[in-house]
Amino acid sequence: MEHLKRIKRELAYKGTLINIYKDTILIDNDRETTYDFIEHHGASAIIPIDKDGNIIMVRQYRNAIDDYTLEIPAGSLNQGEDNMTCAMRECEEETGYKPLKAEHLIDVHTTVAFCNEMIKIYYSDDIVPSKQNLDDGEFINVERHSLDELISMIYSGKITDAKTVAGLLALKHKLFYK
Structure with a gap:
């Protein structure tokens, strides 16, 4: 299993409901990749x-x-x-x-591939x-x-x-x- 570590997060867009970031991830202390990340406030x-x-x-x-x-x-x-x-x-x-x-x-994380949105359902x-x-x-x-x-x-x-x-x-x- 690979070891992943976020080494950088850059704000690309600041919105009222979400913020969008470009994350740089270090894989096995050897190579880098980037991910889009949408931050949701709940x-x-x-x-x-x-x-x-x-x-x-x-x-x-x-x-x-x-x-x-x-x-x-x-x-x-x-x-x-x-x-x-x-x-x-x-x-x-x-x-x-x-x-x-x-x-x-x-509780449901709606789209874990690129967003941290958590919806608590009652x-x-x-x-x-x-x-x-x-x-x-x-x-x-x-x-x-x-x-x-x-x-x-x-x-x-x-x-x-x-x-x-x-x-x-x-x-x-x-x-x-x-």
């Missing part, structure tokens, strides 16, 4: 479950893939915010439902109607689906978002083995 997601057992999902346009996706509500941490608070805030902002409590479900079956409060430039349609319907969408390729796939499958496992 995010949270939540699976809101209504009183009928349906999951409240958000459908939104994602520029990176130039398509609409069906996802669990999620967003980046605000400065000084803990992950559970972030998940509950994002749920209310995106869906118009406020979780009164939430439970941790799973779920809540204790939600109350509130008011949707979308960010500027955010256009979201709210949908309700059964867990079984969403699992079918995963296996048919209609849901491909990593946090959503991981979260829904983890929830199915948790409920099945409760």
